[in-house]
Amino acid sequence: MKITLLGTGVAIPQKDRVQSGLVVDAGAQKGNSPVLFDCGCGVLQRIFQSGYKHTDITNVFLSHLHLDHCGDLLALVKANWLCDVTKLNLWGPVGTRQWLDDLLKTYPYMQDKAKIEVTELSPGQVVEVEGLEMECVRTVHALPSLGFKVTAGGKSMLYSGDTEPVVDIIEAIESTGGIDLLIHECSFPDTFDVTNHTTPGTLAKMLRGSSIGRIVLTHLYPQTSGFEARMVKVVAEACGCPVEIGHDLQVIKI
Ligand SMILES: [Zn+2]
Numbered sequence: 001m002k003i004t005l006l007g008t009g010v011a012i013p014q015k016d017r018v019q020s021g022l023v024v025d026a027g028a029q030k031g032n033s034p035v036l037f038d039c040g041c042g043v044l045q046r047i048f049q050s051g052y053k054h055t056d057i058t059n060v061f062l063s064h065l066h067l068d069h070c071g072d073l074l075a076l077v078k079a080n081w082l083c084d085v086t087k088l089n090l091w092g093p094v095g096t097r098q099w100l101d102d103l104l105k106t107y108p109y110m111q112d113k114a115k116i117e118v119t120e121l122s123p124g125q126v127v128e129v130e131g132l133e134m135e136c137v138r139t140v141h142a143l144p145s146l147g148f149k150v151t152a153g154g155k156s157m158l159y160s161g162d163t164e165p166v167v168d169i170i171e172a173i174e175s176t177g178g179i180d181l182l183i184h185e186c187s188f189p190d191t192f193d194v195t196n197h198t199t200p201g202t203l204a205k206m207l208r209g210s211s212i213g214r215i216v217l218t219h220l221y222p223q224t225s226g227f228e229a230r231m232v233k234v235v236a237e238a239c240g241c242p243v244e245i246g247h248d249l250q251v252i253k254i
């Protein structure tokens with residue numbers, strides 16, 4: 001499985017981080033296309049920079065409907081349509097269908113250009129797409145949200161989306177005796193008292209003793225700048241596995 005971080009930032013612009021997005025790829029040699037998770041502003045450009053073709057992305061999973069996770073979705077649809085690809089499978093939490101309908105109403109010229117099939121997902125649901133098995137995990141955020149545990153070829157990773165630390169993520173990790181990679185949001189350093197998000201301290205407390213091969217921190221607010229080493233240390237001490245700060249266009253193979 002190949003994972004490419006496209007955007008590791010948030011709604012506030014930063015020099016080297018666009019908004020949320022990552023691609024998971026079970027392997028083109030097996031006939032599978034890449035699957036996109038979240039599509040915040042800047043992600044369409046990052047798809048191009050990553051070497052993937054935007055026209056190959058016909059499955060998009062949204063963790064939730066905050067703008068920094070879906071702002072480029074319609075831009076992707078338009079880019080694909082201009083290149084004669086009109087089919088898109090859109091997967092997301094409850095509310096995704098209404099959100100898309102409302103969005104398309106504001107761009108009437110787009111309405112008959114795209115054939116978007118929406119599937120609303122619930123925690124615990126498992127779907128198979130492009131050689132990947134996706135298990136939806138309950139997360140806790142300001143609105144309906146999901147994390148995704150992705151398994152292929154005996155390897156597994158979990159992407160948290162935006163969330164407070166939740167036991168459901170631990171349960172998903174431990175249900176198969178551990179995972180190879182955790183990509184978890186870590187929005188702020190511990191000097192901030194936050195709700196709806198995670199800090200190194202709250203993440204470390206949640207993950208202590210769990211079986212994870214490698215952890216990549218993402219969804220980094222500008223306020224994390226200068227705190228990176230401390231953030232990594234706090235999480236690594238609790239988890240005993242390699243921990244790093246994610247960066248845009250980083251490629252991880254598991
Ligand atoms: Zn959010």
Ligand SMILES: [Zn+2]
Nearest residue numbers: 010066068162
């Ligand atoms: Zn976010």
